[in-house]
Amino acid sequence: MIYLLLSILFNAVLFIIIKLFAKFNIDALQALVVNYFVAFGVGLFFLDTSFSPQIIISQEWFKGSILLGFIFISTFYVTTITSQRNGLSVASVASKMSVIIPIILGVFLYDETLGSVKILGIIIALIAVYFTSKKETGEIQQACNLVFPILVFIGAGTIDSSLKYLQTFHVPSNQIGLFSSVTFFCAFSVGILILVFLSLKGKIKFAGRNILGGIALGLPNFFSLYYLVKMLEAKAFESATLFTIHNIAIVLVSTFVGILFFKERISMRNALGIGLALFALFLVTY
Template sequence: MYTLILSIASSVAVSVLLKLARKHDLQVDQAIAVNYVVAASLCLLLLRPQPAALLASGTSWWVLAALGVLLPTIFLAMAGAVRHAGIVLSDAAQRLSLFLPLIASFLIFNETLSGAKLGGIAVALVALACLLYRPGGKAGSGETGKTIFFLLAVWVGYGTIDILFKQMAKSGAAFSSSLFASFVLAGILIFGYLIARRSVWTRRNVVAGVILGLLNFSNIYFYIRAHQVFPENPTLVFSAMNIGVISAGTLVGAGFFKEKLRWVNALGIALAIAAIVILIPR
């Protein structure tokens, strides 16, 4: 069970680090760039990918290229969501993104649509609407628009990334090799962006990037290990991970950072957990 706890803690800790970035004057783009160096190195060391296998003719290079672009882009969107919407709503939006690959499984991968899955998707969409709900604020402030934009970007972005990894798996590529290649491509892209901007590096941003990379990879690694520890019960891993992140994110965001939730947003959190429960295979 410690693998699940560590994966959940790492996921929430990423949001906490992004939350603290502005307070400590950290350049998030530099931290994200270093993060991919650390994550790729750990992936190579611990997951033993076989990058040469990707040179096979069946490799979907367009999928890898898309992942290379989306990974750093959506990471930046997550940072924006945490900054404008807070940890609670950002983590919930990220976890609700799992329903996009579920929809894709029916439309793209030709899986059967059951009543329970359809009900789970419906509840998830209502939950998302509750999370995005913002009553009219100050005219022209633009804050409401930014909050909705970043939360939607997180939802669509992480869901699309999941779909792309499923597409890679369908093409026969090993997850570890695809993950390593995606980290490398994402790192090249964001480092190129920073070089083009002539970004001035600081030690604190590099240190933050190392910590971010450790947390980011730990989230992935311990999630994989949890599936290996509970090979006969993937439902436990699925439900515990998603419900755990939403619950822990709520406790940390509302408890430690004093993030205020409107009743409709709190309803969205509850509905998000309910949607995940509905989708647990019986």
Template sequence: MIYILLSISCSVTVAVLLKLAKRYNIHVLQAVMWNYLAAIILSYIFFRPELAQLVSVPTTLAIAIGVLLPVLFLILGASVRNIGIVKSDIAQRLSLFIPILASLYLFGENFGGLKVAGLVVGFVAIVFTLSRKSSVKAETSSLVYPILVFIGFGLIDVMFKKLALDKSIPYTSTLMVIFCISFIIAALTLGYVVIVRKKKVELINFFCGMVLGSFNFGNILFYMKAHRAMASNPSTVFAAMNMGVIILGSIIGIILFKEKVSKLNYIGIAMALVAILLITLSQKYAV
């Protein structure tokens, strides 16, 4: 579980940094592009992948993840602008349905009573924790954004799991290739923004992106390690990661950003803790 805890910590730190970006007028797209450069540099420093390994990565899967990572960022941003952060966050968290179904039907995991109970409590916790009023009124045509968020985040969880199961080459080599692809996609997108929309590239965004990339690198790395360590129980990783981000994110939101939290939200946070406990116990007791 240590890898899950480390991944949760890095994931919430990334969310906090992105939230602070608006306060300090950081251009998020520029920061995201440099974030992938930081991930590439860290991958090389810590793993020293050989060229032969880099050219032997599972091409289709690496390209799919590499393209989807920055594209999902753009989709999430569009969703927040069109329907608000609350509904977008709900769509992202409820995407847990997709990897859980994949655990059952694609990865052949057996679900005991404790795990089923934990997942049910967990899904209710997601709804309760994210149950907040949104001031953004969405048009019917805008509903495509949360749908894409739901599908996109669900699929990328499943693809990372498949990548973790591939023992043909070190997954660290594949991660470096993925980060390179994501950097290229983000750079092309930023190039369009700079040339067409006349947005200036600023040094502050580079420094912020490097810090962001360090935590994003840790988030993905520890997430992959968790899947490797708990290869026969992917649903545990999916659910514990999701619930943990909700709990820690909510605590930091309350303390650091003074976010208003309702009684229903507090019940949801408590239920998320119960869900993690049940799912953890299911690892020890096959009930």
């Protein structure tokens, strides 16, 4: 349970820092790339085992880290496009609704069971995520723009599912820190390629404040992934229960942080979502 709480805590810190990006006019993509390098460095600092490139490449999870690194940065980039074209609420809902992907895979890959009460809880949770996350106007204005929320949905779901699969079959307990660090380095490498491409096209300008934003984001980002994997390793709950609790709790904490620290207004729709979320939490842990 402690790993679940720590993962939620660090995700809430991430929300606060990302929220401050707009206030200080920080380019999110540049900051994210820097953040991945910082997270990689933080992981190396906390490692208590020796390693070498040859050891890393020989690990069963190495190819998975490369794939995850690509999905991390790609999903963020598509989320940015979705926020710009369809609204932040659409991007947020698409990301959190993706919890259904690891839940379904959990039934087929890990022989997990879904009782009627838990299924009802998951359905209510999805409804709660929609109502709680939708704080602004954000609609699919054109059919062609539907592809971006779908990609966010698939990308976020793939990240959770891949982490669960790698933790279950390939990542030993004593290598979680190394796995997290290597994954962030892979994401950084892909991000550098994206920045070089955009720079050559003249679509991006570099600024020192973006580096500072990335440094601030790197530390909590590493631990959000580290404790997420530790949470999966603990196996305190089945995937359906665990990911539902995790995603709903992040939505709730982010909502309350927005209200307390950023003076965001809460509508009747948001209040209904919070109530449904609490009820869903009771059902899935019943």
